[in-house]
Amino acid sequence: MSTFKVAQRMERIVPFYVMDLLARAKKLEAAGRSIIHMEVGEPDFTAPRAVIDAAQAALAEGKTGYTPATGIPELRQAIAGHYRDRFGLPLEPRRIVVTPGSSGALQLLMGVLINPGQQVLMTDPGYPCNKNFVEFVSGEPVSLPVGPDTDYQLTAEMVAKAWTERTRAVLVASPANPTGTLLSRQELEQIYRAVRSRGGVLIVDEIYQGLIYDQEPFSALEVADDIFVINSFSKYFGMTGWRLGWLVAPADCIDSIDCLAQNIFLSCSAPAQYAALQAFSPECLAIFEQRRQIFRQRRDFLLPALQQIGFSVAVAPQGAFYLYADCSALTDDSFRLAYDLLDTQGVAVTPGKDFGCNRSAHHIRFAYTTDVDRMSEGVERIRRYFS
Template identity: 50%
Template sequence: MNHASEPLVRLASRVNAIEPFYVMELMKEAQALERAGRDVIHMSIGEPDFTAPEPVTRAAADALTRGVTQYTNALGITPLREAIARHYRDVFGLNIEPERIVVTAGASAALLLACMALVDHGDEVLMPDPCYPCNRHFVSAADGKPVLIPSGPAERFQLTAEQVEAYWGPATRGVLLASPSNPTGTSIEPAELRRIVDTVRTRGGFTIVDEIYQGLSYDAKPVSALSFGEDVVTVNSFSKYFNMTGWRLGWLVVPRSMIAAVEKLSQNLFICASALAQHAALACFEPATIAIYEARRLEFKRRRDYIVPALRSLGFGVPVVPDGAFYVYADTTTVRHPAAGDSDALTHSMLHDAGVVLVPGADFGFHAPERYIRLSYATAFSKLEEAVQRLGSLFSR
């Protein structure tokens, strides 16, 4: 077939505002090396190496046997919304009405629904640089304009209320935050988050907080942004703490005034989240299952407590110790390597010369991305130790 003669399809302009994941090119190189017989240690993907525990898979099998696999309400099944509400009561001491909880097809659907409901054409949304790249792309998909604010170690790679005040302009509509954050693993201090919420509220704006990694907090009891007012919108997920990445299940907590709008959008864009995943997720909140998750959380903490000093011993800077998630955002300028300070070239060297995959900073923003790499410690402890040995050999040459 001669594809050259086929007419070009005119794409919507919003496609140009959404950038590809640059790390995927690096992943293609890693896969090619593996096909050629190389052993590659993956420390790039933000996915727990743990999978759904047995009570969850058993609940899924039971739901399948019972045939509860048809469409659900667009807001989610009532028992799951009630279970999530009880979880907020038990973990955070918050009384969240189940009616305000919207079950979604992953946190990505939750973020898209929130942006579609709140962002108009040309609206500016403030977020930190660095941040998870899809966050800015969700704003762009809603025809808004993401405004990335340089946020370095002094700010814990997060926005501050002072920055929100300084960057708020006539077109600003709100803020989109993540605590703990991807790629940095850092949280916003509760007092600072309260100040941000108050600052946005006084300007009539919205606050969306991505809390998908909040269950993986290590140094202090987490505080949900929902503590600071019913007008705050939060996003959460069964992917990270609950180890259900491929099940594509998440949730939103919205103000009562948003419920009807989000329901209408969800009906039209998604119909509903997976019925099978929703029924399986009911088992996540059983005490025996929570005990499994807590043991896994402590294992992630053990990995963090190993990898941070190990990276420093290799010559990396870790200017802010991550307090959550499973990432370290490391400074490459001090390593003994010709590509020090060039994260793209350094990650290629680490892959080809040491068989270790990490992520360069280019995917996460525009403020000094060449300086930083993101490491995911969501892999077996033995793999972390082997990766450190390989990188030690590379940097000692």
């Protein structure tokens, strides 16, 4: 055991439970078991060839040094072009900061916006790291329980009710992890007004924005210019391990964000940034669009298949690649169920416990990041388990 005492905040920062499950799954796989992975939150697609070629070219040309902390100007320009083409939004590239994934963006925003003791409101269930980004700057994460009645999203009313003198920010995600549900434009506008009228800041995580299935996507930046928006090359662009994302912030905050980014990251990976330029080429965008259709087909397969077994999904997910299924008709202990499914059937899923404590023992997250054939086999094994 280490003789060094870690900081007290580490008592409140817990690891992902699913990591232990994943390690167990890998061990079983190494021992020859067939494991169907529906636990991992990353696309089974990699970066398109053109992006990989661009990375190799950048390496060969020696484009491997530090870059400006806010990202190479070409990439900030390309991201601005993406907002223009997709949403008709004229964005000054200066307002865009390239970050090490949206994780880097969240870290920067918490560092720049949150004082010790200030509260950040968020959903439970929600992306597990969110509260830890707040803890990291000695802020206080406040998780508000949400359910099917509000599509697992916050409402302006909830924000108003939870607001205290110490509340500084609200963090929402649309589409959300683990539920895949969206915030409507109207609800987002109302939350924005509730937050701004109280002098707070609204942060919108749009990491799954490209992966929306039944309606046209929009960006929170269409609602207002002074919303902090984060995004990433991880999910829609299939580049999780490249560690590249971005944030869009009001112009007058950029110098502070730049200053913090210089200090904590120096810069993002240079070859990854040059490669990411290619992600916006028509050729790559066409590939991402095909993949979006594949994810939609997978959702359309998995949702009724799980319902037939006895899982209930109160709000059909409209984005991301997750299904947050209520398993209360089948068990009172989703954590145990996740381990049982892995051990007895070789199916890996994520227990609700990873996303908070609001009815988490009654929920399982299924990620449709594997093809329909494998999922179909997975569903069959789960059916077998319950019969």
